[in-house]
Amino acid sequence: MKQSHPHPMGDITSSEVLTDHQQELYLRLQNHCFDAPGSSIPFAAKLACEQGWSVAKSERVLSEYRRFLFLALEAGHPVSPSRAVDQAWHQHLLDTRSYWQEFCPRVLGQPVHHTPSRGGEEERQRLGECYRRTLASYRAFFGEAPPADLWPAAEGPATEAPAAVPPAAMPQAAAPRLQRRKAHRWGMLLASLVIALVLGGCKAGYQFFPFSLNGPAFLLFYGVVTVVGCLEVKRQHMRWGLKARPWGVVVIGGMWLLGVARLLHGLSLGRPVGFLIIALTFMTLILIATMFTSVWLDPKDRPDIRGDQTNGDGGASSRGCGGGGCGGGGGCGGGCGGGCGG
Structure with a gap:
């Protein structure tokens, strides 16, 4: 089966926007292919099948996942993904060897941990603020608003946000x-x-x-x-x-x-x-x-070749912090999701 190619994250490689270090990180993320070596099923097809998306939508989500990881390291504050992006992160984490031994050290240059929400009203509000800051940093770095269907705006108070971690990712719900x-x-x-x-x-x-x-x-x-x-x-x-x-x-x-x-x-x-x-x-x-x-x-x-047959946006209903958890780079303190990876 034909291997999928990484989608570009956008044209922000100008030295006026990014430092040399950020440009290198950006290009590594852009050039990284999530397909496992020797696998007959592309990563995007697996994600599409798991979530009920089309492969085209899955590719878009992976592009946003790359941007999210960039922000996790360079935004300077804890970041929180949208529901759709978090699903891509969860799918990536399933291949623990690839994520921890190859992707983090070779592409990110450091580990980025997925920290689930601790639950409670205070945590929901912190995650809501974290998500709003993530959207603001997205606009600042990429010069455009994130796609609304994949990054729903945080409308209203953060207490309206759904649970930070999808039920399927929680042991007590699984x-x-x-x-x-x-x-x-x-x-x-x-x-x-x-x-x-x-x-x-x-x-x-x-x-x-x-x-x-x-x-x-x-x-x-x-x-x-x-x-x-x-x-x-x-x-x-x-x-x-x-x-x-x-x-x-x-x-x-x-x-x-x-x-x-x-x-x-x-x-x-x-x-x-x-x-x-x-x-x-x-x-x-x-x-x-x-x-x-x-x-x-x-x-x-067939899930690997079917067209756009989405049964609903994986993140369309998300308000505030969908997906929860914070990816974080060095210097990231506590904050959303109970802390970040260092």
Whole structure:
């Protein structure tokens, strides 16, 4: 897959605006490519898939992320990102080796820590002031206002700002989110089994289900569960990319094994199994498609090539300090987000 190229941050390299040190930092940020070496999925595509953005918007956010890091080191005060920029920062921090051992020492020249909010009304107000100062420094350094869709203006008192750290980034919020996902998955599977049981006419006290079902009923059960597995595979591929191995593949594989067992069971009893051979043929093709290729996935739904299908601005609802935390350079004291990286 073609690697994405870093987007320029703007034309501010004039010596009348920046010192030599700042120009060098600016150019290092501008020339840095966030794509991991050897990765088949560009960083921008991963970010777009994670946030539900288009790749074009993701590239714009990365450009603003570069500007934010420049301000973190050169603004002379604690800075706070917008919600969208903070999402890019979080995605970058996931590759800890790349961020701490390569990016910080080679590009930034020093570590820049992401410090989450401590919470509380006083902290919200400090983050609001920090965010307003960040916007002011943005205008001073870059000679233009930040894009409003990626850097929402701090309207009203800072106490109106949302929580400084997105719920997905907080341990106490991440666990319930994971539990909801698991509940959703098991709920879908159980619902499909119940539907299949009802439609298939399974009766308690009969032979072990689903071997007790006749040919048409077994095919109905087989088809319902398989369709649910296929839909889950497609949903996970659309969200996480074509390298995802979602639980739906396990469901489809399990149904394939069940079909083989039913075939052997039918042969041992001398029953006709022609319908099952046909079903297993289709199931084998489906299993191969879900495990080794994605030809069945509509290209326009692929997160790495789809167009602008944003489901809402990642930072449009942010007021005050969205995303929270402060990046900070040397000499940065306490302030927003409980301090900065030195």
